[in-house]
Amino acid sequence: MLYPKESETREVKNLSGVWRFKVDRENTGLEEAWYSKPLEDTIPMPVPSSYNDVTQDISIRDHIGYVWYEREFFVPSSWKDKRIFIRIGSASHFSIVWINGEKVLEHKGGFLPFEAEITQIVKFDGENRLTVAVSNILDWTTLPPGEMRAFNDPMHPPGYKTLEYYFDFYNYSGIHRPVYLYTVPENYISDIRVTTDIKGFDGEVSYRVEVKGKKGNVEIILMDKNKREISKRYGEEGTLTVRNAQFWEPDNPYLYTFKVNLYNDNKLEDSYSLQTGIRKVEIKDDKFLLNGKPVYFKGFGKHEDSNIRGKGFDPVIVLKDFYLLKWINANSFRTSHYPYAEEVLDLADEFGILVIDEAPAVGMNMFSLMSPGRKVFSEERAGERTLEYHIQVMKELIARDKNHPSVVMWSVANEPASQEDGAEDYFRRVIAATRSMDPTRPVTLVDCMRAEESKTAKYVDVICINRYYSWYTDSGNLDIIEYQLEKDILDWYARYKKPVFLTEYGADTIAGLHQDPPVMFTEEYQEEMIKRFNNVLDRLSFVIGEHVWCFADFVTKQGIIRVMGNRKGVFTRERYPKKVAFYLKERWESKKA
């Protein structure tokens, strides 16, 4: 799936801005066909943004079910001989789209784009009405999963219901990423897949172009950073060799431009360009190799989360995060716990940040931990339908992100109940499907169980584990960390003989709280805890990375173990550094890349 981009043959119209918005309080909008005429009693709402924190109305913030968005747009007459698409970057979690009252699209999944061709539906002689209904309800056929809980007890009024979910971030909802209208010509380039390899000093750029309509003649032009042509080739499939190539890596994120031209009857019909980095990733002898050299991952698990906007895409906060990553000498992050905006990955390519790209499969464990005996990976919960959908999500994720040099590994899930028998077959199949869709990148699953319990570790390329010694267990006892962590990691390695990556460790820390000797929630405790963890990592040569949890404080659902959200950020939610940030900056400056 190609990102909408302008070119000699394509136009893009960004529909972001202030839309009309209405909460479907009784969830009757579909039945009453609200899409058939302009919405009544609306309020203004920004797109993209989560809607939850924008108004002062608690019933909007906490609404469960559909909300409706609407705006008008015009289609220029110059678009008459073009194909026209509408594309929504993401909306959480289930969306239906109408144009002039006609349904054009339905999509399940809150973190990936969806689009439809609307050439035959749009009007050129007047306003077009765009209506989008978005539901935030989760169930066992969505990722992440969740469930509606009905209370049939005397202490709750009749009909009282909540949406339960078992992941640790707030279920922000709404249209979260930009909405575009764009054009392509009658016959057009519908997809491009670029893979790269390294042969000595040379780079190999292999590609496959898909064309919809008349095939014509496909021309490929590879250009250097200064847009100078360095290679040219014809055909829908092939390989270009770049002599003495510049390889993409964090210290030199060199991007080439890969331009595709489609000619029909000797006339340029379509043109699309993307950025590509020549690089190779592989796992060899306990090491993660980038361009043949071992990489040590330094960085964070993150969230798309900021005040007021929630999960809404905002280039200001996104850029701030990249400058902070560079400032602290990080070289990587994980898109915990869902795919991030495509614009984020473009910037990761440009900034030279390695990305572990994670599926929205999170919250598939607490359920069984909280209610022993009840299984997640069973037919009534994460069964065959969830599995099929999970594979579909991996397909959509790979379709979207396959060409990013920054994406170096897929993570199929965060902390599923890997100890359950049912998890084995489930993840064996998800991982096998992922590998077959993209054989060029390693695949992992982020585990929180013990080495001997995990039934899924044998299928992954890298053992990724999350650990909270001295926090959730042996709370306050910093001295226990090194003993427990070392034993634990050695056990993983002894059993699986695979590189180990500590993908989460950290402590809730309220910026401004200080005490010495350190106690929990102070800035000193966070720093000391992370130092002790790092002592162990430094002793074990098969450890390939450390991602502190979390990059910044973020909002969670309310509950007694969260004080205005999860405070394990190395930066506050406003992106101010806590004490530990200065320690990490120094450590990562000298730590081998």
Ligand code: GCB
């Ligand atoms: C975890 C989860 C993450 C939580 C974190 C915590 O293991 O992967 O989503 O936020 O722990 O702080 O509890």
